Amino acid sequence: MRLNPSRPITKQAFGLCVLLLLLILCVMINMVHGPANISLNQLSGILANQFVAMFDLELLNTDHINIRPWMNNVILDVRMPRIIIGIFAGACLAICGAVMQGMFRNPLASPSVLGVSAGASLGAVIALYSGLAAITVWALPTFAFIGSAITLFVVYRIASHRGQTTIGTLLLAGVALGALNSAASSMILALSLNNWDVGKTIVYWTMGGIEARTWDHVLLILPFAVSGISLLLFYARDLDAMLLGETHAASIGVSVDQVRRKLLVITALLVGATVSVCGAIGFVGLVVPHIMRLMLGPHHRYLLPASALGGAITLVGADLLLRWAFTDRAIPLGVATASLGAPFFLFLLIKKDWASKASI
Numbered sequence: 001m002r003l004n005p006s007r008p009i010t011k012q013a014f015g016l017c018v019l020l021l022l023l024i025l026c027v028m029i030n031m032v033h034g035p036a037n038i039s040l041n042q043l044s045g046i047l048a049n050q051f052v053a054m055f056d057l058e059l060l061n062t063d064h065i066n067i068r069p070w071m072n073n074v075i076l077d078v079r080m081p082r083i084i085i086g087i088f089a090g091a092c093l094a095i096c097g098a099v100m101q102g103m104f105r106n107p108l109a110s111p112s113v114l115g116v117s118a119g120a121s122l123g124a125v126i127a128l129y130s131g132l133a134a135i136t137v138w139a140l141p142t143f144a145f146i147g148s149a150i151t152l153f154v155v156y157r158i159a160s161h162r163g164q165t166t167i168g169t170l171l172l173a174g175v176a177l178g179a180l181n182s183a184a185s186s187m188i189l190a191l192s193l194n195n196w197d198v199g200k201t202i203v204y205w206t207m208g209g210i211e212a213r214t215w216d217h218v219l220l221i222l223p224f225a226v227s228g229i230s231l232l233l234f235y236a237r238d239l240d241a242m243l244l245g246e247t248h249a250a251s252i253g254v255s256v257d258q259v260r261r262k263l264l265v266i267t268a269l270l271v272g273a274t275v276s277v278c279g280a281i282g283f284v285g286l287v288v289p290h291i292m293r294l295m296l297g298p299h300h301r302y303l304l305p306a307s308a309l310g311g312a313i314t315l316v317g318a319d320l321l322l323r324w325a326f327t328d329r330a331i332p333l334g335v336a337t338a339s340l341g342a343p344f345f346l347f348l349l350i351k352k353d354w355a356s357k358a359s360i
Contacts (some may be wrong), residue, residue: 001072004073010092011296012297012299012302014074014312015295015302015306016294016305016306016309019306019309019310019313022248022260022309022311022313023087023309024289026313026316026317026320027083027087028285029320030079030083030319031043031079031080033320033323033324034074034079034138036070037073038074038075038164038202042066042067042071043075043218044070045067046071046076048070050076065281076329077214077215081213081214081215081217081218082210082211082213082319083316084218084299085210085213085217085218085277085278086114086210086312086315086319087315088218088221088274088312088313089210089274089277089281089315090284090288090311090314090315090316091225091308091309091312092221092224092228092259092271092274092275092308093111093270093271093281093284093285093288093311094271094284094288094289094292094307094308094309094310094311094312094314095229095232095270095289095304095307095308095314096107096110096111096232096267096285097110097111097272097286097307097311098285098288098292098293098300098303098304098307099232099235099239099263099266099267099304100114100169100267100285101289101290102239102240102298102300102303103242103260103263104170105243106170106171107289107293107348108171108286108345108348108349109171109174110286110289111267111271111281111285112178112280112282112286112341113171113174113175113178113283113286113345114152114155114170114171114173114174114177114178115151115155115173115174115175115176115178115179115180115181116148116152116174116267116268117148117178117271117275117282118143118151118182118185118280119148119149119150119177119178119276120144120148120151120271120272120274120276120280121144121147121182121185121205121206121279121280122147122182122188122274123143123144123147123148123272123338124144124147124183124275124276124279125188125189125205126143126147126188126207127142128140128201128202129188129191129202137216137220138185140220140276140277141220141224141272141273141276141277144272144275144276145268145269145272145276147270147272148271148272149264149265149269149272151177151181152264152267152268153264154173154177155170155173155174155177156170156264158173158261159173164302171297184262185206189202189206198231204279204332205280206279206280206334207258207279207280207332207334207335208278208279208281208282208332208335209278209279209281209332209333209336210278210315210333211333213277217277220277221273221275221276221277224269224270224273225274228266228273229270229308231266231303232263232266232270232304233304235259235262235263235300236299236300236304237299237300237301237302238259238303239304240298240299240300241254242254242256242259242260243298262321278334279332281333281337282334282341283337283338283339283340283341283342283345284311284314284315284337284341285298285311286341286345286348287314287345288307288310288311288314289303289307289310290344290348292306292307292310302333315333315337318333318340319333319349320334321336322336
């Protein structure tokens with residue numbers, strides 16, 4: 001991939017501003033839309049009173065907009081945690097996909113394609129089946145991180161030889177490990193069918209979603225998301241150098257192996273934290289970074305934050321669309337993202353194959 005440093009910076013800055021405005025719009029619509037519709041005036045009054053209550057200030061007079069007690073519960077305890085988790089989960093998955101694509105110099109790399117999401121899901125399933133998830137809240141993220149880290153390490157070791165990473169082998173190893181992890185999760189699910197509660201929970205996690213999330217889930221993903229995304233933004237320059245090849249990156253002072261190991265650990269941690277809270281949500285890390293790269297170019301200084309914003313918009317927007325289209329039933333968010341992402345992945349494969357044939 002060839003970098004174009006002459007691309008005007010104002011275009012990227014404008015694109016980031018547009019993405020931020022789209023995210024705010026999606027959040028506002030998601031806050032007011034639902035089985036119980038709430039007006040924007042009522043929403044602003046609820047949020048304003050909540051803000052002043054945090055600082056022990058005098059509450060505002062909101063009698064004229066008729067705020068009912070149940071509206072506070074719907075906004076503050078149901079919709080807001082769900083939206084915040086959707087923002088963090090989408091941002092984590094998308095930025096991890098952007099990092100993997102830059103690190104391995106391939107637009108087909110992503111947490112779901114490389115089997116990392118399936119590995120994290122397997123770890124979470126083990127924690128649920130063993131009962132450890134009911135003992136401590138940290139069991140799910142810990143086991144999910146271990147599963148994603150082991151999968152990513154094995155895939156990387158299989159595809160690496162003498163310091164070089166073969167992209168074709170990387171993708172094939174990821175698909176194979178992902179299938180193996182999914183098979184192991186299915187086997188555990190089959191063993192847990194005698195216990196209805198455990199089996200139902202495992203099925204729920206494997207489908208992925210952000211329904212019925214609480215502030216406890218927000219506190220669970222928040223430290224990992226904020227710290228992990230911040231660390232990944234710090235490696236934007238190194239990722240730009242790695243796009244031009246490992247030899248070039250080493251020539252300008254980038255320790256390729258060390259940087260790659262750190263990035264693998266951070267992405268595994270983010271994917272594990274996301275899966276522990278939302279379950280397996282696939283293809284966000286594949287589709288969003290590819291679209292952002294087409295819009296804003298390959299420079300990771302802009303691509304990484306754009307991918308985070310785009311991932312947040314994707315999950316929050318998809319959740320809103322599902323609740324609008326299927327008002328009488330709950331469609332898992334992971335099913336929707338896989339239904340849209342899998343055809344896009346096939347399109348990328350076909351496009352890549354056409355490009356390779358045209359270059360012969």
